[in-house]
Amino acid sequence: MGFAYDFDWGVLWRQPYGIWLLQGLWLTIKIGFVAWIVAFFLGVLVGTLRVTPWRWLRFISTAYTEIFRNIPFLVQLFFWYYAGPMIFGESLGRQINQIVGLNFYVAILALGLYTASRVAEHMRAGFASISRDQYQAVLSTGMTQYQMYRYVIIPYALRIIIPPLTTEFLTIFKNSSVAMTIGVAELTFMSYRIDAETFHGLEATTGAMVIYLILGLTVVRAMGIIEARFKIPGMIGRE
Amino acid sequence: MGSTTYTQKREEQADFSMIFFFSETTFLVPKDLGIKTLEDLNGKRVGAARATTNLKAVEDLAKEGKFKPKDIIVTETHPQGMLALKSGKIEAYSTDRSLLEGLRMKDQNPNNWMTVPFAIAYEPYAYICREGQSDFRDFINNTIIWSIKTGKFFELYDKWMGPTGVVPIPMSEAYNNYLQMMVYPISDEWWKQ
Numbered sequence: 001m002g003f004a005y006d007f008d009w010g011v012l013w014r015q016p017y018g019i020w021l022l023q024g025l026w027l028t029i030k031i032g033f034v035a036w037i038v039a040f041f042l043g044v045l046v047g048t049l050r051v052t053p054w055r056w057l058r059f060i061s062t063a064y065t066e067i068f069r070n071i072p073f074l075v076q077l078f079f080w081y082y083a084g085p086m087i088f089g090e091s092l093g094r095q096i097n098q099i100v101g102l103n104f105y106v107a108i109l110a111l112g113l114y115t116a117s118r119v120a121e122h123m124r125a126g127f128a129s130i131s132r133d134q135y136q137a138v139l140s141t142g143m144t145q146y147q148m149y150r151y152v153i154i155p156y157a158l159r160i161i162i163p164p165l166t167t168e169f170l171t172i173f174k175n176s177s178v179a180m181t182i183g184v185a186e187l188t189f190m191s192y193r194i195d196a197e198t199f200h201g202l203e204a205t206t207g208a209m210v211i212y213l214i215l216g217l218t219v220v221r222a223m224g225i226i227e228a229r230f231k232i233p234g235m236i237g238r239e
Numbered sequence: 240m241g242s243t244t245y246t247q248k249r250e251e252q253a254d255f256s257m258i259f260f261f262s263e264t265t266f267l268v269p270k271d272l273g274i275k276t277l278e279d280l281n282g283k284r285v286g287a288a289r290a291t292t293n294l295k296a297v298e299d300l301a302k303e304g305k306f307k308p309k310d311i312i313v314t315e316t317h318p319q320g321m322l323a324l325k326s327g328k329i330e331a332y333s334t335d336r337s338l339l340e341g342l343r344m345k346d347q348n349p350n351n352w353m354t355v356p357f358a359i360a361y362e363p364y365a366y367i368c369r370e371g372q373s374d375f376r377d378f379i380n381n382t383i384i385w386s387i388k389t390g391k392f393f394e395l396y397d398k399w400m401g402p403t404g405v406v407p408i409p410m411s412e413a414y415n416n417y418l419q420m421m422v423y424p425i426s427d428e429w430w431k432q
Contacts, residue, residue, distance in 0.1 A: 003372075005252065082322055094327040100284075100310050102328070183289065183313030196290035199252035 011200045012207040021204075024190030025211055031108055031186060032173040039172065040113025040165075043119025044158070048149055050120065051127045061120070068117035074178050080110045081182045107179035115172050122164045126157030129235075143223070159230050165222040170216050187211060243367040244292045256366040256379040259423065261391075261414055262335035263358030264293045267321075267343060270353045272330060277306045277357060281357050285330035286312040286320050291336045296360040317342060324352075331355075335362060340406045384425050 011017045049061035051166060068076070083095040096102070138148045158165075177188035185193075191208035195201030209235060245255045246264075255378040266285065268274045277300075285308045287294035294313060301308055312329050320332040321342045332339070336354055343352045366379050386392040400408045 082319070082326065085326065097327045103312070180289070181315045184313070185313070189313075191290070192290055197248060197295070199249050 002163045005202065007203065008198075008200055009203050011194055011198050011203050017194045017198070020190040020194060021187065021207055021211065024185060024187035024208075025215070027104075027186040028173060028176050029215070031104070031111065031176040031179060031184070035108045035111035035115065035176070036169055036172050038108065039115035039119050039168070042112065042116035044123055044154060046116060047120035047123025047127070048154060050124050053145065065117045065120045068114050069121065073114050073175055074181065076114055077107065077110045077178055077182060081106045081195065103179070103184050105135065107176070107182065107184050111172060111175055111179070115168055115175070118168055119165065119170075122161045122168070123154075123157060125160040125164075129160055130156055156232075159232050160235050162223065162227045162231060166220065166227070169223060170219050173215055173219065174212065186187075213238075240268060240280060243365060244362040246292065249367070253370050254368050254372070254376050256368065256376060257383055258363040258365045259383050259418075260364040261417075262337050262362045264296045264333060264360040264362060265336050265339065265358045266282060266331040266333050266355045267324065267339040267352055268331045268355055269324075270351055274331065274355050275346060277359065280331055280387070281307045281310050283330040284310045284312055284328070285331045285333060286314055286323050287333040288317055288320055289315060291334065292360070297333050300359055310342070321346065329339045335354050337400065337408050340408060344406060368420050378430075381425060381429050385429065388422050388425060 012021065046061045049057045050065065052058060060071070084106065085093040087093070088096060111233055134156075135148070135153065138152045139145075143151070176186055179186055180189040180192065183189075187208050191204040192201075194204035198204075243249075243255075245258055249255070266274070266280070272279075274280060285297055287297050295310075296312075297311060300306055301311065312323060314323055314332075317334060317338055320329075320334070323329045324332045332342075336358070339354045343349050343354070348353060368376055368379065380399075383392070386395075396410065397404060399405050400410075402409075
């Protein structure tokens with residue numbers, strides 16, 4: 001008995017299936033990039049607030065980090081999509097539900113909020129790796145706390161944590177596939193759609209895998225260039 | 240009984256038993272919306288589950304310009320489709336009438352909802368089985384025919400979809416005739432080889 005499956009790699013470029021994969025890729029890239037912008041700035045802010053001297057800000061940012069990084073992303077996504085609008089009350093919630101493309105915006109927001117908690121943790125690690133006397137040296141020049149973080153400590157920490165940030169940037173594209181579950185037609189969604197219409201799921205999934213791999217390797221390469229440009233000699237990597 | 244729609248594309252990769260049920264692809268809508276025809280759904284947001292023939296039927300109709308929905312929302316599961324309907328994300332949810340009636344009956348207020356009086360596609364249901372295993376396929380077909388011949392099929396239909404069943408779906412004249420006509424001669428103890 002043979003293998004009861006006829007491979008047909010043609011589904012990867014036959015129309016409309018080929019164009020579906022490309023449309024899916026474009027949506028994956030859009031979600032990943034915009035969510036990364038949200039995650040990066042929010043993560044830097046939250047991570048910084050966790051080490052500031054103000055107790056209440058520390059508490060809020062710690063609570064944020066722990067809540068968002070300890071709940072599975074899929075659960076968070078469902079929560080924001082189905083329960084999120086209800087937070088604003090019955091009438092406003094119904095208006096939010098009227099927004100065309102709501103699932104796309106929710107996917108970006110949820111992914112951004114989730115990844116921000118992870119970026120915040122990396123920031124904390126970055127701050128911890130800067131020795132205490134460096135902080136004191138900055139303050140002794142007469143800078144305020146705000147100026148110290150804004151002009152010295154945050155840029156310093158960011159240059160140390162480029163490798164883990166590369167991983168987070170990669171992960172955001174991979175996590176964007178979860179957006180499929182709220183009907184966002186990104187790359188994984190499209191490969192499953194091809195499966196449903198042609199029953200050639202093995203080929204479609206393999207195609208999606210290769211595309212994700214190329215996307216990931218591109219990100220690694222781009223971040224590698226940034227790392228080579230901005231790393232602090234002696235702090236990351238060995239010569 | 241599983242609910243797999245028989246399609247030629249699927250037939251290329253798997254085998255199907257004889258067709259034993261027909262379902263209509265239609266919509267579940269809030270009763271007070273007064274949807275009577277397909278045109279009443281113009282400008283409304285409609286939903287369907289991912290990777291279903293129902294979604295394809297809705298998309299094809301929209302593409303052909305038979306109706307102009309404001310948006311087509313894809314959900315992961317039928318209960319999520321019901322949730323989207325209840326929270327106002329969509330005004331109509333599409334799948335087979337039997338499944339929609341099931342969703343409606345499970346809701347706290349079944350009377351708030353109704354399935355529309357028209358259908359946008361008819362779906363033949365069959366059992367799906369592995370490609371190229373004709374003995375097993377014969378066994379399934381014989382079981383279907385035998386159950387119709389002995390009346391067991393109708394007993395089960397009544398239990399689940401009869402007037403007092405879990406999801407009442409009246410058996411149409413045409414469907415009943417189809418079942419009677421497809422019975423091929425079969426011995427009473429066919430499984431004894």
